[in-house]
Each structure stands twice: as C-alpha cells, then as structure tokens.
Amino acid sequence: MLNKIHQRLNSKWLPLWVLLLASMVAIAILFNKPSVKKRHHKKKVPIAEVVSTVQTQYAVEIHGYGTIDPKTITTVVPRVSGSVVKVAPFFKPGGFFNKGDVLLELDTLDYEVALEGMKSEFAQAKLNYEQEKARSKQAKLNWSKLSKGRKANDLVLNIPQLELAKAQFSSAQAKLKKARQDLSRTKIIAPYSGRVLDQFVDIGQYVTPGTQLLRIFSTDYVELRVPITEEQYALVGLPEHYRDEVPTKSVNQPKAFIESNVAGKKLVWTGTVVRTEGTVDVSTRQIFLVIKIDNPYDTNGDNRPPLKIGQFVSAKVKGVTLENVIVVPRSIVRENNYVMVVDRQSKVKRTQVKLLWENDQEAVLSAKALTQGDRILSTYLPFVANGSRVKIKGEVLAKEHGKPGHSKNYSSVVKKIDKKGHS
Numbered sequence: 001m002l003n004k005i006h007q008r009l010n011s012k013w014l015p016l017w018v019l020l021l022a023s024m025v026a027i028a029i030l031f032n033k034p035s036v037k038k039r040h041h042k043k044k045v046p047i048a049e050v051v052s053t054v055q056t057q058y059a060v061e062i063h064g065y066g067t068i069d070p071k072t073i074t075t076v077v078p079r080v081s082g083s084v085v086k087v088a089p090f091f092k093p094g095g096f097f098n099k100g101d102v103l104l105e106l107d108t109l110d111y112e113v114a115l116e117g118m119k120s121e122f123a124q125a126k127l128n129y130e131q132e133k134a135r136s137k138q139a140k141l142n143w144s145k146l147s148k149g150r151k152a153n154d155l156v157l158n159i160p161q162l163e164l165a166k167a168q169f170s171s172a173q174a175k176l177k178k179a180r181q182d183l184s185r186t187k188i189i190a191p192y193s194g195r196v197l198d199q200f201v202d203i204g205q206y207v208t209p210g211t212q213l214l215r216i217f218s219t220d221y222v223e224l225r226v227p228i229t230e231e232q233y234a235l236v237g238l239p240e241h242y243r244d245e246v247p248t249k250s251v252n253q254p255k256a257f258i259e260s261n262v263a264g265k266k267l268v269w270t271g272t273v274v275r276t277e278g279t280v281d282v283s284t285r286q287i288f289l290v291i292k293i294d295n296p297y298d299t300n301g302d303n304r305p306p307l308k309i310g311q312f313v314s315a316k317v318k319g320v321t322l323e324n325v326i327v328v329p330r331s332i333v334r335e336n337n338y339v340m341v342v343d344r345q346s347k348v349k350r351t352q353v354k355l356l357w358e359n360d361q362e363a364v365l366s367a368k369a370l371t372q373g374d375r376i377l378s379t380y381l382p383f384v385a386n387g388s389r390v391k392i393k394g395e396v397l398a399k400e401h402g403k404p405g406h407s408k409n410y411s412s413v414v415k416k417i418d419k420k421g422h423s
Contacts, residue, residue, distance in 0.1 A: 047391045048379035050342050053326045055372055058364050060235045060319030060357055064226035064289070068296075068311045070217035073197065079185045081208045082106030084201055095196040096219070096297070104201075104213065106186040111179070118172070118179040125165070125172035132158065132165035194218045195297070197309065221294045222307055224258060224271065226315050227286040235319040235357065236289065238273060256291045260313040267304050269293050273317060291315060322356055326370055330363045332378045340377035341370070342390060348377060350386045 086105040090097050097103065136158040143152045154160055198215040201207060228236070237252055258269040271293040280287055296307040307313075333339055333355065341349045354366035370376075377390070384390070 045389050045391050046379075046381055046384070047393050048342075048377055048381060049393045050375040051328060051332065051378050053328070053370050053372060053374045053376060055324055055326060055367050058322045058325050058327055058357070060322060060364075061359075062228060062232050062236065062317040062319050063359070064228055064315050064317065066224045066226045066291075066313065066315065068293075068307050068309055068313065069223050069225065070197075070309055071221055071223055072192065072194075072218040073215065074191065074217070075215050076103065076188060076213045077210050078106065078188065078207050078213060079209055080106065080111065080182050081206070082108075082110070082186060083206050084203050087203055090196065091214070092199055093196050096194075097190045097196070097216075098193045099190055101190045103188040103190055105188070106207070108183060108186045111183040111186055115176075115179040115183050118176040122169075122172040122176045125169040129162075129165040129169040132162040136162045188213060190216070192218050193220065217309065219297045221292050222296050222309070224256075224291040224293065224313065224315060225277070226289045226291060226317070227281070227284065228289055228317075229286060230280070232319075233276070233287045233289075236273065236317060237320040238276060255318045257316045258291070258293060258307075258313050259316070260307075260311060262305060269296065269307065271315075289317065291317070322364060324367050325356060326365045326367050328363055328365060328376060329378065330358055330361055331380075332376055333358075333363045333365075339365075339370075340381075340384065342375040342377055342392065346389050346392065348384055348386065348388050348390055 083106065084104055085107050088097065088101065088103055089095075090101075091104060139156060139158040143156060194216045196214055197217050200212045200214055207213065237254055239252060253272040253274060256271045256273055258271055260267050271291040273289050274292045275290050277288045277290065293307065328339070333353070336352075337355045338350055338352045341351045343349055351369055353369045355363060356366055357364040375392075377384075379393075381390070
C-alpha cells in the first residue's frame with residue numbers, strides 16, 4: 001500500500017523536477033557564454049585600368065554604302081520608220097561601243113527614193129528661181145527705157161513672180177535637206193562611248209519614231225551616291241557654292257576608296273567626291289555625297305573585273321584632319337559624353353568632354369577639357385561615384401613585383417598621318 005502511494009507522489013512531481021533542471025542548465029549557459037569578437041570590415045577599393053591621353057592629329061574617315069549609277073543613261077529611239085535590217089555585233093546587253101559606231105540600220109529604200117524625188121524638185125525650183133531673176137532684171141531694164149521717169153508697179157517689174165520662185169526654191173532646198181537627214185537617220189549612231197544596258201528590238205522588226213530600241217550608258221566614269229549625316233558632311237571638307245559665285249581657288253575634292261567583295265576577293269577602286277546633291281532627305285535627314293570613279297571599265301594589271309551598274313559597294317571617304325585632339329577607345333566615353341579621369345591621388349573625377357568624331361573603335365575628343373597625360377578610366381565600374389578611390393592595375397602589379405608602375409598609353413593605336421594623307 002505504501003509503495004503505491006510513493007509511486008503516485010513521484011509521478012506527480014516528475015515534470016516539475018524536469019522543468020527545474022532545464023532552467024538551471026539555461027542559467028548556467030547564459031552566464032557562461034563566450035565573448036563575441038567584433039570584426040572591422042575595410043571598404044574594398046576596386047582595381048581598374050587607365051589610358052593616358054596624348055594630343056595628336058586625326059584624319060577623319062567616313063564610311064558609307066551605295067550602288068553604282070551611270071553618269072549618263074539614254075533610251076535610244078528612231079526618228080524614222082522602217083524594218084531593222086542590220087545590228088552591230090555588240091548590239092546586246094553588256095556590249096561595249098565607241099562614239100560614232102553604228103548601233104543598227106533600218107531599210108533605206110523608201111528614203112533613197114524620196115531623196116531622188118527631192119533632188120528633182122529642188123532642181124526644178126532652182127531653175128524657176130533663176131529664170132524669174134532674169135525676167136525681173138530684164139523688166140527693170142525695159143521700164144527704165146520706156147517709163148520716162150514714171151514709177152512702175154511690182155507686177156510690171158516681175159517682183160511677185162520672183163518672190164514666189166524664191167520661196168519655192170527655199171522650200172525645195174529644205175525638203176532636200178530633210179530627205180538627206182531621213183536617209184542618214186536609218187543608221188542609229190552611238191552618241192558617246194558606252195555600253196548596252198537593255199535591248200528591245202532585233203533584225204526584222206518594224207519600228208516607228210518613238211519605238212524604244214535599246215538603253216545605253218556612258219563608260220567614261222560612273223557615280224556612287226553615299227548617304228551621310230549632317231555631322232559627317234561638316235567633316236568632309238567640301239566648300240559651299242552659291243549662285244553667281246566665281247571660284248577663286250581650286251575646289252577641294254576629297255579622295256574616296258570604293259570596296260567590293262567579288263568571289264571572296266576584296267577589290268578596291270579610287271574615286272573623288274565631286275559634289276553633294278544639294279538637298280537633305282526629309283525622311284532620313286541625310287545628305288547624299290556623289291563620288292566619281294573614272295574609267296571603271298578599263299583593263300588593269302590585276303585582272304580586276306569592271307564595276308557593274310547597280311553593284312552594291314562600300315566607300316571610305318577621306319575627310320578633314322582634326323588638329324590637337326585626343327583619341328581614346330570608344331568604350332571609355334560614357335553616356336552624355338563624359339569620361340572618368342583618375343587624378344594623382346587615384347581619385348575619380350567625372351569630366352565632361354566634347355566629342356568631335358567617333359566610329360566603332362575610336363572616339364576623338366577636343367583637348368580643351370583634358371590635358372596631356374591625363375589618365376582616363378578604361379575599366380567599366382558601374383557604381384563608381386565622383387571622388388571615389390581606385391587602384392591602378394599597373395601600379396598594383398608593380399608594387400607586387402617591386403617595379404615602378406605605369407599606365408597604358410593609347411598613342412600606340414592612334415591613327416598617324418603619313419605624307420600621302422592615308423591613316
């Protein structure tokens with residue numbers, strides 16, 4: 001009985017004893033916890049690369065694209081009717097011809113007959129005119145002997161008859177000239193040296209005045225229209241011309257190099273910028289330069305094929321030379337045209353610059369906002385603030401190896417101008 005009572009008492013107080021023991025353990029841990037050591041984090045200074053600025057000169061080169069156009073293109077039509085009886089061997093698309101060559105001939109029989117008839121009419125009119133001149137002269141002589149000072153009328157002096165004969169003679173003379181021209185026009189003569197673009201007729205076809213025979217174009221030179229922006233146009237160096245202006249000096253004609261890939265081979269032609277079209281395209285706000293390429297169809301020693309009308313090519317135009325400028329990689333010029341200059345204390349300073357010219361690789365800056373030897377941050381640091389410190393990569397490596405540090409000089413990749421003006 002006593003054992004049962006003792007077991008009941010123990011089971012009743014057991015949870016209390018467990019809770020008391022756990023509290024004692026927690027108090028012991030709380031008063032005996034290890035001390036926490038505070039760690040001081042140093043702000044990490046980023047390592048970056050810089051380039052040193054060098055004042056130099058830079059030859060602007062403008063790139064563009066366009067298609068080859070002929071200088072002169074003509075649609076040849078006949079002035080007379082007839083059947084085509086003969087065509088030249090080159091009378092086909094792509095054929096070359098010289099000025100004065102006969103392109104094709106029409107049947108001449110009708111015009112030969114007409115010419116002989118006009119010769120007969122002309123001879124008769126000339127005879128009548130000479131006879132009337134003789135009659136008029138004789139009438140004046142007779143009247144002077146018999147008139148006794150009286151004035152004769154025109155009919156007595158044979159003047160109306162003479163004027164009629166003279167008019168008939170002039171008309172016959174003009175008709176004879178036209179008959180000869182009509183006969184000569186049965187031969188279609190090339191107005192200039194060129195090449196056949198399109199052929200519309202052949203032997204046996206009957207043509208009338210206005211019928212399109214063929215289209216031809218001149219080959220002394222071709223032209224290339226290259227669209228450029230208004231900013232690029234200012235750097236081409238073409239002088240502006242005004243109406244009634246008398247040029248006082250030779251006109252500057254910038255050189256251009258025309259490139260095309262034919263069968264995997266890069267071919268180059270040389271041309272000159274001769275003019276602009278004088279208007280701005282309202283949709284693109286661009287100006288068209290016109291490049292002249294002389295003798296594009298002449299033979300050459302490198303077996304270069306001739307340029308073709310409509311061929312798509314690229315052009316490099318030599319523009320003006322910018323003096324006292326700084327050339328840097330295009331990637332280091334930030335949005336809104338500013339660069340990050342690193343001073344002697346390795347602090348970053350945001351500097352606004354004037355961008356004079358740029359392409360995919362380089363940016364040409366005015367030297368006014370920068371000085372010779374300024375170090376410009378070339379590593380992209382997205383969150384660098386004005387006045388932040390950076391470590392120069394070259395100086396860090398130099399300290400690790402015990403050597404004096406230096407920054408990269410971009411002058412080794414700046415375009416240099418040789419005596420011929422090529423960069």
